[in-house]
Amino acid sequence: xxxxxxxxxxxxxxxxxxxxxxxxxxxGAVDILMVSDISDDAVAVIGISTQLFxxxxxxxxxxxxxxxxxxxxKLGAKRMEDARTIGIMGTMVCMGxxxxxxxxxxxxxxxxxxxxxxxxxxxxxGETYISIVGAGMVFMxxxxxxxxxxRNTGNTRGPMYVSIGINIIHVILNYAFIYGAxxxxxxxxxxxxxxTAISRLIGTVILFVMFQNSFSKxxxxxxxxxxxxxxxxxxxxxxxxxxxxxxxxCFTQLxxxxxxxxxxxxxxxxxxxxxxxxSFCFLIGFSIAMAGQIYIAHYYGSGYYKETYRSAYKVLWVxxxxxxxxxxxxxxxxxxxxxxxxxxxxIIALGVSLLAxxxxxxxxxxxxxxxxxxxNAVGDTRFNMIIGLFSMWLVAVGLxxxxxxxxxxxxxxxxxxxxxxxxxxxxxxxxxxxxKRFMKKPVFREEFKTPSEAIS
Numbered sequence: 133x134x135x136x137x138x139x140x141x142x143x144x145x146x147x148x149x150x151x152x153x154x155x156x157x158x159x160g161a162v163d164i165l166m167v168s169d170i171s172d173d174a175v176a177v178i179g180i181s182t183q184l185f186x187x188x189x190x191x192x193x194x195x196x197x198x199x200x201x202x203x204x205x206k207l208g209a210k211r212m213e214d215a216r217t218i219g220i221m222g223t224m225v226c227m228g229x230x231x232x233x234x235x236x237x238x239x240x241x242x243x244x245x246x247x248x249x250x251x252x253x254x255x256x257x258g259e260t261y262i263s264i265v266g267a268g269m270v271f272m273x274x275x276x277x278x279x280x281x282x283r284n285t286g287n288t289r290g291p292m293y294v295s296i297g298i299n300i301i302h303v304i305l306n307y308a309f310i311y312g313a314x315x316x317x318x319x320x321x322x323x324x325x326x327x328t329a330i331s332r333l334i335g336t337v338i339l340f341v342m343f344q345n346s347f348s349k350x351x352x353x354x355x356x357x358x359x360x361x362x363x364x365x366x367x368x369x370x371x372x373x374x375x376x377x378x379x380x381x382c383f384t385q386l387x388x389x390x391x392x393x394x395x396x397x398x399x400x401x402x403x404x405x406x407x408x409x410x411s412f413c414f415l416i417g418f419s420i421a422m423a424g425q426i427y428i429a430h431y432y433g434s435g436y437y438k439e440t441y442r443s444a445y446k447v448l449w450v451x452x453x454x455x456x457x458x459x460x461x462x463x464x465x466x467x468x469x470x471x472x473x474x475x476x477x478x479i480i481a482l483g484v485s486l487l488a489x490x491x492x493x494x495x496x497x498x499x500x501x502x503x504x505x506x507x508n509a510v511g512d513t514r515f516n517m518i519i520g521l522f523s524m525w526l527v528a529v530g531l532x533x534x535x536x537x538x539x540x541x542x543x544x545x546x547x548x549x550x551x552x553x554x555x556x557x558x559x560x561x562x563x564x565x566x567x568k569r570f571m572k573k574p575v576f577r578e579e580f581k582t583p584s585e586a587i588s
């Protein structure tokens with residue numbers, strides 16, 4: 133991190149992440165709104181395909197998060213060169229995996245569309261969308277790892293500006309390709325996919341330039357081959373449980389979406405629209421949790437364990453208050469919001485009937501985000517993985533099928549299963565945090581006079 137860095141308070145870290153996520157949400161909602169002009173079928177294809185791409189992105193984010201947490205810890209411990217080396221290694225590994233997935237998704241799009249249980253009529257659309265967006269997975273990987281590492285150096289504003297810019301570019305390109313504006317042909321869903329790939333390529337280039345200047349010593353092209361075995365093992369120790377746990381979560385969501393597809397195209401469209409609206413509920417909570425992870429990792433790396441422990445609760449209570457306010461707002465305006473996306477009364481009725489369940493779902497998610505991120509920040513990633521594998525597959529997936537499909541409760545059954553899963557994992561992570569297992573060393577390091585110096 134450069135010497136002229138500013139003090140990192142929770143607010144200073146959180147607001148750029150929040151603004152970035154808010155604009156992503158708003159532009160993403162505009163994206164879905166524009167695609168709905170093509171057809172509700174196109175929306176359904178994007179909804180279930182996005183779960184696939186989220187699964188890939190979770191893998192990238194696992195590697196990125198492991199590297200990012202260690203970067204924050206090393207910077208907190210004033211080990212600048214180690215932080216730089218970890219950032220470089222994490223970037224190269226993540227982009228390598230992204231390249232492999234790009235090839236697999238481009239050539240295997242047809243088979244994947246079938247595996248996702250897309251209705252037969254939607255499979256050609258699915259194959260087109262998956263092949264084009266899938267070919268750009270390497271850019272998704274690059275943006276995930278570069279943005280995460282840059283944020284963990286304390287620079288949360290840079291990735292925010294990049295994200296805002298590329299999302300605006302994406303919407304403009306969508307407009308051009310969907311409506312044939314600016315002299316472009318009307319390419320429909322294929323154009324939307326191409327717009328996604330192009331905007332991510334632009335974002336990758338800008339973030340890489342920013343990454344080169346994120347440490348006290350500039351990253352040059354010759355540094356990209358650097359490899360430090362002990363640091364790589366340390367990164368891997370954090371990353372592999374994150375990868376298993378986060379990928380498992382996303383794959384369970386993919387399976388649950390396939391259950392929704394079994395209910396019918398209208399249910400799938402309703403779930404996709406709800407997914408977009410629900411993002412607003414935990415948006416600021418997620419931002420607080422991510423900022424808290426950086427904040428806590430710096431404290432932990434500096435040896436301030438009492439501050440580390442207390443900070444998690446600060447993150448939790450702030451996040452819960454904001455999430456509940458957003459959820460109540462969604463319940464009030466949800467019907468009008470759904471009517472912006474579709475005129476199908478049956479889809480709107482399905483969505484409205486499920487809005488109130490978010491009063492249970494979203495706070496439970498916030499508990500997982502806040503305390504789960506705190507556990508990750510102190511390196512306790514294996515615990516999150518273990519309870520996640522148990523709860524997500526047995527409770528979320530198992531009960532979703534039993535309640536939603538076998539008992540015929542439909543979307544209500546699926547939501548009930550997701551709530552139970554979130555509550556179980558949230559309770560277990562809270563018990564783990566209260567055990568204070570990470571407090572193994574002397575509470576204060578002599579190098580720092582005050583806790584604030586540890587994260588400045």
